Amino acid sequence: MIVEMRNGAPKDEIDAVTDKARSLGLNVQLNLGTDKVVVALLGSNTGLIPTDQFAVLPGVESVTRIMKPYKLASREFKRADTIVSVGGIDIGTNRIVIMAGPCAVESEEQLTEAARVVKTSGASILRGGAFKPRTSPFSFQGLKKSGLELLDKTRKSFGLPVITEVVDAHDVDMMSDYVDILQVGSRNMQNYSLLTHLGKTRRPVLLKRGFACTITEWLTAADYLLSEGNEQVILCERGIRTFEDSTRFSLDISSIPVIKKASHLPLVVDPSHAAGHYSLVPALAKAAIAAGADGLLIEMHPDPRKALVDGIQSLSPSDFIRLMEELKPVAAAVGRTL
Numbered sequence: 335m336i337v338e339m340r341n342g343a344p345k346d347e348i349d350a351v352t353d354k355a356r357s358l359g360l361n362v363q364l365n366l367g368t369d370k371v372v373v374a375l376l377g378s379n380t381g382l383i384p385t386d387q388f389a390v391l392p393g394v395e396s397v398t399r400i401m402k403p404y405k406l407a408s409r410e411f412k413r414a415d416t417i418v419s420v421g422g423i424d425i426g427t428n429r430i431v432i433m434a435g436p437c438a439v440e441s442e443e444q445l446t447e448a449a450r451v452v453k454t455s456g457a458s459i460l461r462g463g464a465f466k467p468r469t470s471p472f473s474f475q476g477l478k479k480s481g482l483e484l485l486d487k488t489r490k491s492f493g494l495p496v497i498t499e500v501v502d503a504h505d506v507d508m509m510s511d512y513v514d515i516l517q518v519g520s521r522n523m524q525n526y527s528l529l530t531h532l533g534k535t536r537r538p539v540l541l542k543r544g545f546a547c548t549i550t551e552w553l554t555a556a557d558y559l560l561s562e563g564n565e566q567v568i569l570c571e572r573g574i575r576t577f578e579d580s581t582r583f584s585l586d587i588s589s590i591p592v593i594k595k596a597s598h599l600p601l602v603v604d605p606s607h608a609a610g611h612y613s614l615v616p617a618l619a620k621a622a623i624a625a626g627a628d629g630l631l632i633e634m635h636p637d638p639r640k641a642l643v644d645g646i647q648s649l650s651p652s653d654f655i656r657l658m659e660e661l662k663p664v665a666a667a668v669g670r671t672l
């Protein structure tokens with residue numbers, strides 16, 4: 335349930351609402367806007383409590399029952415777009431943010447070359463996996479700690495923020511020293527203990543959509559991060575599993591306008607894992623920008639033929655640089671900059 339206070343409601347009126355909520359066994363989260371305060375009442379039994387219990391209190395402008403299971407990620411709770419700031423880069427503004435780099439960190443040379451291409455092409459964030467959650471335990475699992483050390487070294491020498499995937503709740507604090515954004519992979523979107531740990535950090539988190547999850551489940555998972563107090567949450571659409579097998583996953587373009595309407599959180603799109611083939615990535619990247627995405631997460635490898643992971647869907651440096659140019663008029667056509 336969302337309680338909207340009148341403009342300038344004094345503290346005692348807000349306290350009356352929060353006291354009432356707590357007396358009913360509800361948790362409370364406040365959104366302190368510039369003009370007005372919005373109070374989210376959280377609890378499994380909010381559906382059973384009459385809205386009048388709050389509507390009658392002084393200073394309450396409206397009480398809205400939210401039938402959707404997600405609350406804090408909703409536009410009802412926060413109308414204004416959330417902007418996530420990472421090392422001077424704002425995600426969720428008019429400017430589209432491009433994150434790119436190899437699927438996995440493989441060596442210093444590989445990461446340095448990827449960072450050089452990211453930097454010179456005008457992209458803003460370097461990606462690279464150090465812990466790789468692979469379908470088979472016999473596949474390359476990533477360089478782990480030494481991969482993190484390479485990400486840290488590279489971000490310092492290039493002045494580029496870095497993003498990497500975290501797979502274990504116990505690693506969250508340790509990894510926060512090495513990277514700027516912690517990525518939750520598709521397979522972990524519903525790993526609630528990982529999400530709870532990430533909610534307690536103040537590091538930005540990029541939450542990928544589970545490939546078999548609905549938008550509602552995805553936004554409800556985002557509430558796990560937000561309810562622990564971490565407001566630096568970025569969503570990432572990366573394709574879902576459908577009956578169609580001509581691509582690795584089906585990029586759900588519709589999720590972009592749906593999310594932009596339903597949630598205040600910034601949304602980036604990963605065309606690489608959806609496409610599964612480098613030749614399809616540019617078209618999906620352009621479609622994502624045209625549909626309203628706030629950014630892209632793209633796999634790019636200095637030499638895709640030698641990549642240890644996901645080479646087939648990785649763009650070469652020259653293809654990536656070309657795509658960066660091709661994205662500019664698409665962004666301009668929808669009133670955005672790159």
Ligand code: PEP
Pocket residue numbers: 437463467518519520521542572604607
């Ligand atoms: C990745 O970004 O390298 C990755 C493993 O993606 P996903 O979790 O979307 O499969």
Ligand code: MN
Pocket residue numbers: 437438607633643644
């Ligand atoms: Mn990958």
